[in-house]
Structures are given as C-alpha cells and as structure tokens.
Amino acid sequence: MNSLISGKAWVFGDNIDTDLLAPGAYMKGSIAELAAHCLEAVDPHFASGVKPGDIMIAGEAFGIGSSREQAAQALVELGVAAIVAKSFARIFYRNALNLGLPVLFCPALADVAPGDHISVDLKQGLVTNHSRQQQFSCEAIPPQLMEILAAGGLMPHLKQRFAKKAE
C-alpha cells in the first residue's frame, strides 16, 4: 500500500451515517448496486461523480450507526482512496481499516472546498490542502493497525497469519 495518497476532495459535514452510505433498501443486492446509491440522500451526484483516487473529507462521527460493513465497502467499490474526518464512529473505523481503506482522524482539519487538491501522508500523519497551501497534522494510525492496512486489509493479513501457521 502506498502511504502517500493524493486526489480531489469530496466534502461532507458531521454525522454521515451508515444508512446514507449503505441504504437498507439496497442491502440485499450486490456491492456495485448498493454503491450506486451511496450518499444519494445528501449528494445525488456523489456515486456517479466520484473518481478512483478521490479523497473524502468529513466532520464529526463519520460512519455513525449500523455495523454494516457495506458502508465502507461501497466507498472502496467507488474507488475512494482515503477518508479524512474530524472523528469516526468506531465500527466504521474498524471496518474501513479491515477493508484496506485508509481513515485518518484530523480534528484540526478546516476550510476544505469540494474539488480541492488534497494529499495524505499516512506515515507522517499529515494532510495537505495544495489548493490553499494549508497543512494539518493528524492522529497517527497505531503500528498494529498500520500492519493490517499495509497488508491491504484484514483478509490478506489473516492469510499471511494462516500461511505461517501452515508452514
């Protein structure tokens, strides 16, 4: 996994919940189908407009609500490269890391506009807004969790562990 990520910003407010990310009515279908409805209740252009490599910026409690992993999986499906938020709901945070999606707590983050050019340095815990020449330091991801992220998520991480056991 690349620890330097840069892309275009999509900006959301506080309390983006799991029903907005993964609406219950589409939970029976495939992830691709569900992802097409991701966040449609707050931004109908997000799912069709987001490009692989784009970065999500949000306020407090991103991913609050259900434990449904599809909330994070829909964003992976759409190609979101990282999420930077003031805070995350704990189950969403774990789900994202487990799916290999980098998530950074950045309480100081301010003044990002949609479309700003953002880069994220996971190792240093730094977020740069190139469009405004601003830099914010974030809470570093703990080493144990960086290991999961570096493997590409919990599944590849577990595979390494089970392969070692089998040897």
Next chain:
Amino acid sequence: MTETLYRPQTLAQKIIARASQKDYVSPGELVTCQVDLVLMHDSSGPRRVKSRLEELGAKVFDPSKVVLVSDHFVPATDPESAEILALTRRWANEQQIGHFYDMQGICHVMLPQQGHLQPGMFLVGGDSHSPTGGAFGTFMVGIGATEMTGVLATGEIWIKVPETVRINWSGQLQPGCSAKDIMLFLCARLGMNNNYKVMEFGGETVAAMSMYERMVLCNMSAELGGKTGIIEADDTTLNWIRNTGKTPAEDALQWRTDSQAQYHSVHHFNACELAPQIAAPHSPENTKAVTEYDKVPIHQAYIGACTGAKLSDLHMAASILKGRKVATGTRLLIAPASLKTTEAAAKDGTLATLTEAGAILLPTGCGACAGMGAGAIANGENCLSSTSRNFKGRMGSPNSNVYLGSPYSVAAAAVTGVISDPRELLMETVL
C-alpha cells in the same frame, strides 16, 4: 514475594483485563482479547463470512460459542431474501453452530431471553446494537463482517481499552416516562460522538428498573456513539438469569467498578424532572420534550425492533391503548421482539388490548426499523417509532420523516393522530 500494586479499574477494564489474560489494562492500550461468545445474524453473518472463511481455509474456532439468529430478512419477502435465509440455515448446519434461532426473535433479545449472558463475559456481535448485552454486566461490542471472519477464525480480537463515562440517575420516573426517554434525552444532552467510551449506567433509577428497561439504556449507548453500555449486575440480573433456567455464575456480583476507579467523566441527572422525549428527523440527538411539539401529524405509529418491542414495551403501549381506538388517517404497526414476547403478551391479555385498538401485528424481526421488511413509509409521510434511529431514508423514502419516542408516546400518537403527551392520556385513564 513481590507485592502487586493495587490499581483500581472500571468494570469494562476488568472484563477486558480478564479476557486478555492481564491483571490490569489502562485506557488507550491496544490488547488482544479471547472472546467468550459470538452473536451473529442473517444480514451481516453467514452470507458475508462463509466465502471469506473458505478463502482462509479456516473453520469456526468453537461452534459452541456462536449464537446465530435469523432476524433481519424475516420472513422472506422475495427470492433474494429467501436465499439469504436458506444460506444461513445451511451454514449453521455445516458448521454445527451451537445455538441457531431461526426466525424466533431479534438477536439482542434472544441472547438474554435464552440465558446466554453472564456478568463478566466478553462478547462481540455482528450488529451495532450489540451493547444491549451490557445490561447484564457483560462487555459486548459490535463489529463488521470482515472483523467477524477474523474472530470466527481465531477466537480473538484487538480492542483499544476504553475510558468509562458514568451516568447516574436518581429519583423516580413519572408515569408515562421510560428508559427510552432517558436515552433520547441523553442523545441531546451528551451528543452522539462519545466515541470509544463505555457508558456505565447506575443510580437508584437504574437499580429500580427491570432488565428490559436496562437493556434500552445499553442498547441506545450505540446512538451516543459509545463503544458499549454497561450496568453492574444485581439481584434483578440474577433473577432474570434464574428465570431462563440457568444458574448465575458464582462470581456474578463481583463484576463491579472499583470504588477508586478513574472515570472519564461522571454525570448526574434527576428522573423526576424528565418529561417524555421525542427526537425529530433525522437524528436521535435532535430531541426535545414532547410538550415542545405542536400537533405534528403522524401517519404511521411503529412499535418494533430491539429497542422498543419487548414485553415491557407492549405493556406500555397497552396502558395507553386500552379502551381507545387508533385515529383515522393513522396506522399502528406492532412487531413484537420475539415469539416468546408474543406468547407472553397473548397470555396476559396485552395482545387483545392492542388488536382491539386497531393495531396491525407484523412478524417478529428487525423489519421496518432497518427499512428491510414490511412497514416502509412514503414520500412526505411522518412516522413516530419506538426504534432507535431516525436517519434520513432509514425507514423508507428519503423524503419521509421519522420521529423517535417511547412506546407510551407512540401509542399516544396512534390514538390522537398527532404527537401527544402520553401523560395526559394516562391521567384520563385513571379518571
């Protein structure tokens, strides 16, 4: 011999320390815990872990420690949901899952109802309302499906040791007020971002509550954004366990917070002063007293889900509905939380009171709360619901409005057609 330094801990710390084979854990530390019991359901369970376990070449670490409940896509409404339920049954059989409850009730109610919980246990559940189990003095957190795969394959999980917020309630709740009103009030007062913290409830109001009501406190700790909710066990807890036919663990009452333990913060509230609370769309923290709402029309009154359809919830609704009729232009839907709930409500006459008032009975399951079963709401409609979440679009159209309230408040709206103070209807009943 070296003397061990005594370091006081909260109940949550003590359980995590035990599960990670340590004497002491400090908040912020990452530890690996052995899981005592795993709860799964049909939506986030077998259909999402089966292929992943196969990919790893792993088996379930201990099938006797798994409780699997089909409660989300029940009963099936189309071939897709039928297939999810069929897969759940096949997997339970293949893996010889210790406890499989197929369409018997909602997982958070089945777990205590079937006597699976003992104070001091460390549990994970594949659902965000897993904190409900904390009402029995356990530490229980919700996780997602990939994480569940890891737990099933290894029997363990990493946990960041949380700080604990202590919430004390004193005084007696007014007639027409309940644990649900306490939690809606707390969502407004403490906000929904109490992330990574355990909400520990106590005080004389909590001590006087039934286990059903204590479950509501811990259940809606999820809406406070907490890691989980927890309540120290007492005789009420032990009696519940005995009534399920199980014997309480010998050390059950020893699982308590040490008197010198450090809390993140301590809050005190008085239950006597609390009015019934209603959350307006689209967030539980958007809560005000019922008296601040001016005749908001309610098209659908819903009593359901893990939060609001237990036997005690049906009793609350019946106390308002007795001798009254559902208003014209309003529909009242009730989905009891488990088959045993329905059975008990039938035996004690509650069910007849509800149906005589004009309630429509729905199948037991998570249903309309999660926008999955019958009871969806249309564009522009208002629903007052005894469930826990009113996020935009959760119960149907993105342009529908969900209000949250106690079963008393839902029943009061059902008979008046508008958001109403249930205390007034209870007074009329007495007169």
